[in-house]
Amino acid sequence: MALSLAACGGSGDSAGGGSDEIHVLVYGDATNKVEKQLVDTFNKTSKVKAVLDTIPGADYQSKLQTIISGKQAPDVFFNWGGGSIKPYVDAGLLMPLDDFIAKDPGLKSRFLPSVFDTAVVDGKPYGIPMRGTQPVLLFSNKKVLADAGVTAPRSWDELLTTVKALKAKGVTPIALGGGDKWPTQMWFQYIYDRVAGPEHFQKAVDGDKSVWASADSKKALGMLKELIDAGGFGTNYDSVKFTDGGSPALLATGKAAFELMGSWEYSTLQDAYPDFVKNDLGYGTFPTVEGGKGAPDNLAGNTNNYYSVLKTTKHPEAVAAFLKLMYSDQFVKGQLGIGNLPTTTNTQQFLDGSASPAYSTYQYDLVKKAPHFQLSWDQAFPPAATTTIYQAVQQFFNGQTGPDAFIAAMQNLPAA
């Protein structure tokens, strides 16, 4: 019934049905203005017009899943690669991009390989990188560190001593927006990568549940526990959120010394506390772990965002032409101008035109030399796993559950 209805109707619909339109669905936020410009550029020359649709923040993934198989489905949509598109590939909704790439090799060769590979599912490419890369970095308030007579820690042991010194000064050592849960997850991502190496998590995503009970896994949990118990995050982190500005404000106003956050922290702070960014904001990588299996240069975070294409699109040529813009000079300049960091091979030559050149260059070099870029756990697993992961990390942090319960919860995740 649903199918026949969908096939007959639709001519009068605003979305999906238009005969000479392609709908581009993106995550609604400040970056949309660059996407709007790009769509305008595209529409100047193309007979098939692109229409930009946005879904605001937190509900993007749920809205996408509810419309993607119906007649409101877009032609092209924003995603995080990895597990975020796996269910759609499995359901046969997405178009493998081999043909596009065969006709226009730049769709692959013009992007950094490690980034491009995150959207490869079952050996086939399904996503073209768009927007930028967002590694998670350890941000700090240099003034607070100086007052306590410490510097940003390079190793985990240094971090523990720094925490003690800061606590003695009456400062919350690390700001954490635990109310959002994903900032808590960032600590797990990094510590697991440092201690057990990237292969460990990859096995877990592939369905090997035993790795969660491994010695490395337990060691990582033990180290985290030590940091929590040492008062590294204070006591009320679960009442703090990043998304309502709570945790960045802690850092900027000097009530906390560190925050582990995605690279967007910079522009967030720039908006609200420009003076702090100019004078006292520090940034660096996650501390190294002695004897750990993961390379100290490994990164974690959002590898990139991607555009994927639905099989049902009526205008594949137009879509291919649109995707070609993702490595154009205009795109790269536009993204850099608002603080994003695209991962095209031509990015480097435009870094000087970035909103904050030093910061962009620093990130670009990190990403380029990183042996592995760990995709955020909640995006590596399919969306259905997110709730469980968030609950497990939060309950481990606030002491409601111990390592065994955490391990059991992670073993119950649906495999990707």
Add this chain to the structure above:
Amino acid sequence: MRGRPNYLAGFGSLIWLFVVGLPLYVLLVATFQSRADYAANGPLAFPERFTLDNYVNDLDQGFAQYFLNTVVVTVAVVGIVLLLVPPLSYAIVRSDGKATGRVFRLFLLGLAIPSQAVIVPMFYLINEAGLYDNLLGVVLPTAAFAMPVCTLILSGVMRDITPELYEAMTVDGATPWRIFLQLVLPLSKSGLSTVVVFSSLQAWNGFLFPLVLTQSSENKVITMGLYDFQTEHGVDIPGLLAAVVLSMLPILLVYLFARRALVQGLMGVGGK
């Protein structure tokens, strides 16, 4: 009557004034300062540098459009309810057919159906009807779920019309239609105003249906504007609170100019 002042009650009422007033004070004060000042001075401090930027920014970001959408939804919901519920209540009170009795019990059952319970198939139906991301798609279910309470209220009021009045008109050979227009509606004014107040509050406050059934900013209602504001512009508490103030302005105006009707209408929710 109870003439001498009741100090205990007076004291209690002042405590409640504090409970009600404190957050409202925080709300107002925060909206007139910049983010940095709010973070630096705390929620209770009076603004040092007074600014209207938060309001201006909010309006720039489309809040005017959200208002308009909310007004459209509210008017449409109230319209549907006013069109359908009075005849239904009249039938429930005056019909002697068994079918209407069953319908009444159906609506009583409807009181216990939370809108969350049907949200999944509702999404499916609205989507199939081509009404996804369309204000009409929000209006229809919102009106349907406002109907049980409205029916209960209105049939209660109509039941108070004495049978003698009906009989008198029937003896004169009046049709149900004439009785409805000349007797029932004029005597149900209080109930009708309660129904208007109740259904417009439902529409004005609606959250789940717009959350699931709309997506684009052209079709955003105020509650969604607030919700998305929280996730999209995460960091801006004063801006968010200014949006809260803006969202209450229209109802505040209604309250200032029609306090009596609004209050009477709400008292009616609890029965006469």
Add this chain to the structure above:
Amino acid sequence: MTTAAVPTVDSTDKSVRRGRSSRSSTGVGRPGFAWAAPAAAFFGLFALVPLVLVVVLSFTRWNGLGSPEFVGLDNWSRLLDDPVMVKSLWLSLFLTVLGVVVQTPISILLGVWAAGRQRNRAVLSAVYFVPLLLSITAVSVLWRAVLDPNFGVPSEATWLFGDGNLFGTQAGAIGVLVFVSTWQFTPLHTLIYQGAARAVPQVLYQAAQIDGAGTVRQFFHITLPQLRNSIVTSMVLMVVGGLTTFDTVLILTQGGPGNDTTNSAYYMYQKAFKSFDFGAASAIALLLVLVATLVSLAMVRLTGYDKMRSTMEGV
């Protein structure tokens, strides 16, 4: 309802009245089913059809992609084994009961107080009303900001809030949810009681004063019993509202910490739109409908609220 067909001695009064009225006015003067039909059809389409579909979906597995797959009672057996589900039901009931227990006394006291005609009471009542002008969303957003541990009121009143970890502990998070609902909905219930208290015949108080009863005794022996019907109405509203609390949970606590404030309504939403398990979500939805129906029925029975139906027969 069937008394007319089976006349017995006991029900003579009813059947006689019924017989008379239908003789005098069958056909003319009375509205037929057609008057109820449009509303019934509308409500059926947008409330009952979806409800039937929920029943169907609860026997399927469906993630929103492709078509639902029939799995029999699988969702149900998984749910009954699901500790979170059981916890969420208890939590829904607990939040509801707590809401009623907290809101009722405050609303009655405020309502009776506001029923007085003094000028200062009228002015204060106008202020008390303001929370009701805000949407639930706005109220939740406001309180989230007001209760921020570092930049909200708790940072200014550490003697009361300690480290301000309100959203990080179960007691704190539940307390916030109950408090915020109370803050918003007390004005509504106050109005209900205010209206009812004004309707109490003054002669009752005059008689009590002659007997020498003080304010407190008057309150317990006259006002409270006279408010009985309003208490029932107000409590039914609180219970139905409490069981289905959703917006406040979504905005204030997201069901956390852990799943400590995941009530059934939020759990259902989470299962449907976060885990994309629409089958299980539908089963939870039905459980919710079932509990809400049972609770409302029980309240209606216990309080005699259903006498409405008998008045209908008498018309």
